[in-house]
Amino acid sequence: MPWLRNNPDLTNDPRYLEPRITELTEDLAEKVSLEDVKTNVGFADINKNLSQIDETMLSDTLKQQIAGTTPVNATPADEGVTTKKLANKAVSEEKTDFLAQNYFDKSAVTTGGYINTNGEFVANPYFVASDFIPCGVNEVYKNYIDGNIVCYYDANKAFLTSNLSTGGLITVPNDSRITFLRFSPDASLLEGQMLTKGTYTHSKYIPFGLWFTKSVRDIEDLKKNTTSISKWAGKVWNALGDSITEKNGTTVKNYHDYIKDKINCTVNNYGISGTGYRTPSASGGTNAFHQRLNTLNPNADLITVFGGTNDWGDVGIPFNMGSFGDTDPTTSFYGAVDYVLKNLINMYPTKTIAVFTPLPRQYAWGVPNAEGVMLEQVADAIIKVANKYSIPVLDLYRESNAYVWNLDYISYAMPDGTHPNDNGHRMLADKILAFLNSI
Known part of the structure; x- marks a missing residue:
């Protein structure tokens, strides 16, 4: 049959197979192995247009972390968190004990008396009267004294009204005329007396009029x-x-x-x-x-x-x-x-x-x-x-x-x-x- 001679069955013909095997072996040798990819291939070797990542390749957890709606289990870089990332009132007073301001100037008190509920100075050697301390309407201050008389004054330091501190807290009345307050601590407690804004109780004495960090306040002198x-x-x-x-x-x-x-x-x-x-x-x-x-x-x-x-x-x-x-x-x-x-x-x-x-x-x-x-x-x-x-x-x-x-x-x-x-x-x-x- 002539077609057999012209189209012989080469499947088992060594004369054909050996050259092909050699050719294939050489081709495979030129191919990159998996180990080569792991150790030698970088981003510069990749056609990014053929290797783009889209959201279908990301897990739901990773998508949420990118969006900022779920925690990322990593430590932020130094100075990596900005105030824009914080919600309003996200940091409580307890977390900012290292910052505080004392509005009470113990060197400016009037000795030998206290201010009564009518704003009058009454002689008494066991008390001192604070100076006129600027305050805000409806603000809350910690004065560390329970039941103390607190008097309020207008911008001309004319008496307006008074109330009592409760639980060591002073609550300024809702009166737009109020500009200053005065109170009368026990003279024996003068050295440690403070007036701080808010309700938090600070454990260490803070000098008048300045902001301090713990590292500064912890200095002995x-x-x-x-x-x-x-x-x-x-x-x-x-x-x-x-x-x-x-x-x-x-x-x-x-x-x-x-x-x-x-x-x-x-x-x-x-x-x-x-x-x-x-x-x-x-x-x-x-x-x-x-x-x-x-x-x-x-x-x-x-x-x-x-x-x-x-x-x-x-x-x-x-x-x-x-x-x-x-x-x-x-x-x-x-x-x-x-x-x-x-x-x-x-x-x-x-x-x-x-x-x-x-x-x-x-x-x-x-x-x-x-x-x-x-x-x-x-x-x-x-x-x-x-x-x-x-x-x-x-x-x-x-x-x-x-x-x-x-x-x-x-x-x-x-x-x-x-x-x-x-x-x-x-x-x-x-x-x-x-x-x-x-x-």
Whole structure:
């Protein structure tokens, strides 16, 4: 049969199969193995148009994770979560205990009484009254005192109404006129008293007026970080003076105490009542400024002298002004001032010395002493001698904002007309600290 010769059955013909097997083997050798794909093929080797992924290839869980409706089991990258990803009020107060603001300024309280339900100040040594604290209508504050009277005031600080704190919470009434509130904590609890917004109870004391993180609040002595507040932070201060410098019953804290609280300096208090540059006190003795220079700490960085009012007031000995150029401290006021300042320079030639003139006095305003000398002339004599020795002077007689002729000022800051109370000393501290930072 001719077709058999022309179309032979090659299925089993070795002459045909062997070349084909060799050809196929070579072709297969050129193909990529699965192992090659796993280890050698990257995205750059793939035709992305032939390898696109569509949603049909994704699981329902993955689709939800991409849409943001189900959690992704992974840790977000640093700074990977933005505020836009947070729902309103998603972070509770408990989660933000590291942030808080205290609206209560314990240094601005009025001591010796409380505010009653009519907004009136009632004398009582066991309470203090807060300053006027800005507040928001319908706001809730934590004051940590149950049943405390809270008074509310308008923008002019006129009394409007009052209520009681409940469960340590203050709820500001719904009155659009309310701008300030005041309350009266127990004086014995003053140091730890706070007023914070919201209902959360903070476990640690937060200083007034600032936001703090736990890492800062956990520092044992935050006040040591005060070099930006004053050049005198951490320094030693000798304060030579009379009853306004001395610790006595006219105030809870003196000007130097308030400054110490602010800048964390060390204060050596050399104030003695009734003394002055020349006068030793009403009972005599050896406590005049010029007589106690050898009692001063020799290692001080700052030395201030604050006096002259008792010299002018004939306390202990009659006043004698003398003349500029006098140097004998026993004979004249000029001589005593000269002696004190010259010897302080010899004692502290590389340190800072400063002088404060006397404060004005209510009953000395426009009235001379027995020798016909005005208190203003005493201030001028101190300034003149200090200028002679290039010692900076804070003229508190003229620049203290002590309005001693005004009865409202006297009631607020200087009840006896001579000695500042706590309010007066706080005002004085601000003046003195600003001056000390400038020299």
